[in-house]
Amino acid sequence: MRFVHTADWQLGMTRRILGARPPKEAAGGLTGEAQARFAQARLDAVAELGRLADERDAAFVLVCGDVFESNLVGPDVVARACEALGSFRTPVLLLPGNHDPADAACVLRRPDFARRCPAHVTVLDAPGVHEVAPGVEVVAAPWRSKHPLTDLVGEQLAALDPAPPGTLRVLAGHGELDVLDPDDDEPARIRRDGVLAALADGRVHYVALGDRHSTWTDAVDDRIRHAGTPEVTDFDEVDPGNVLVVDLDRHGAQVAVEPVGRWRFLRHDARLDADGDLDALDARLAAVPDKERTAIRLALVGTLSLRQRGRLDDLLAAHAHAFAAVEILEQHSDLATVPDDADLDDLDLHGFAADAAAELFAAATSDDAEARDALRLLHRLVGSR
Numbered sequence: 001m002r003f004v005h006t007a008d009w010q011l012g013m014t015r016r017i018l019g020a021r022p023p024k025e026a027a028g029g030l031t032g033e034a035q036a037r038f039a040q041a042r043l044d045a046v047a048e049l050g051r052l053a054d055e056r057d058a059a060f061v062l063v064c065g066d067v068f069e070s071n072l073v074g075p076d077v078v079a080r081a082c083e084a085l086g087s088f089r090t091p092v093l094l095l096p097g098n099h100d101p102a103d104a105a106c107v108l109r110r111p112d113f114a115r116r117c118p119a120h121v122t123v124l125d126a127p128g129v130h131e132v133a134p135g136v137e138v139v140a141a142p143w144r145s146k147h148p149l150t151d152l153v154g155e156q157l158a159a160l161d162p163a164p165p166g167t168l169r170v171l172a173g174h175g176e177l178d179v180l181d182p183d184d185d186e187p188a189r190i191r192r193d194g195v196l197a198a199l200a201d202g203r204v205h206y207v208a209l210g211d212r213h214s215t216w217t218d219a220v221d222d223r224i225r226h227a228g229t230p231e232v233t234d235f236d237e238v239d240p241g242n243v244l245v246v247d248l249d250r251h252g253a254q255v256a257v258e259p260v261g262r263w264r265f266l267r268h269d270a271r272l273d274a275d276g277d278l279d280a281l282d283a284r285l286a287a288v289p290d291k292e293r294t295a296i297r298l299a300l301v302g303t304l305s306l307r308q309r310g311r312l313d314d315l316l317a318a319h320a321h322a323f324a325a326v327e328i329l330e331q332h333s334d335l336a337t338v339p340d341d342a343d344l345d346d347l348d349l350h351g352f353a354a355d356a357a358a359e360l361f362a363a364a365t366s367d368d369a370e371a372r373d374a375l376r377l378l379h380r381l382v383g384s385r
């Protein structure tokens with residue numbers, strides 16, 4: 001029996017970084033068009049994983065929660081999601097997660113969703129055992145509210161007898177395992193011991209999880225998996241952008257990790273003290289492929305002269321036009337601008353202006369931040385004459 005395990009589509013997600021904040025003093029800035037392309041990429045990933053499911057003759061696609069970013073997504077997001085779901089023929093099972101719980105406002109029960117939802121799509125909003133194909137059962141542990149007070153997966157497993165002979169059972173859950181977030185006293189944590197026991201005694205044969213956006217496999221039993229998000233959503237995700245194609249029998253699972261996402265969120269740390277360091281950063285940014293689908297976050301430390309700082313601002317502004325986003329991670333950056341003699345000569349000022357610049361220069365070299373800012377501004381203004 002083959003199926004596709006996926007989760008955390010987060011349709012309707014908006015990312016503040018895309019188009020919201022150009023690098024400090026970058027002249028170019030970003031447009032909101034990256035945001036629209038990012039939204040489309042999430043839909044493209046859904047269509048792509050559907051193509052994959054069709055091609056591989058999967059029995060179904062199991063989406064383990066957070067299909068939508070929120071129960072409040074607009075009707076346009078719902079309509080486009082339904083179009084993407086309609087672009088392939090493999091049956092789809094949608095589990096409500098913490099972002100789209102099966103409460104009174106659940107988007108998966110909204111009239112605009114119900115009206116457009118293709119016939120091969122089923123919402124697993126009722127907890128318990130669902131027969132999804134002959135000899136195949138999915139045990140659903142949907143979120144029914146934003147803040148459940150129990151381990152929803154554990155609750156379902158506790159109610160199960162061993163699977164009847166000839167029947168394969170897949171548990172569909174959403175949330176963090178206690179082993180992945182042990183210090184948290186969150187009552188909805190999934191107890192891993194209970195999951196291991198249910199796999200060991202044959203109550204279930206695979207535990208498909210959502211919530212963690214990184215693709216993850218349990219070290220003790222590789223039938224406990226997080227599929228991760230099919231299209232990256234944040235910088236801290238490890239190996240996102242995949243879906244899992246699972247070949248399951250009663251003895252084990254063969255799992256193929258298939259990349260479907262096309263965006264990347266990168267972080268780059270650099271020390272900048274000399275022109276060579278700026279050359280290296282410039283070359284590094286230039287070498288990144290698929291810039292229009294890449295958001296990059298920079299942590300920059302070091303000390304630059306006014307002229308070098310101007311070079312940095314110019315090169316970041318130039319790259320920002322090509323990337324989906326270029327952001328300076330302020331809390332991990334520490335970049336000092338300290339004028340040198342060449343900066344003062346560069347200004348090429350005379351008379352009163354030269355005296356003022358010399359005064360600012362003296363203050364700036366003795367650690368006066370306002371004087372440094374004033375000199376940077378003067379350098380920019382003079383440089384653009």
Ligand SMILES: [Mn+2]
Pocket residue numbers: 008010065066099211212
């Ligand atoms: Mn999620």
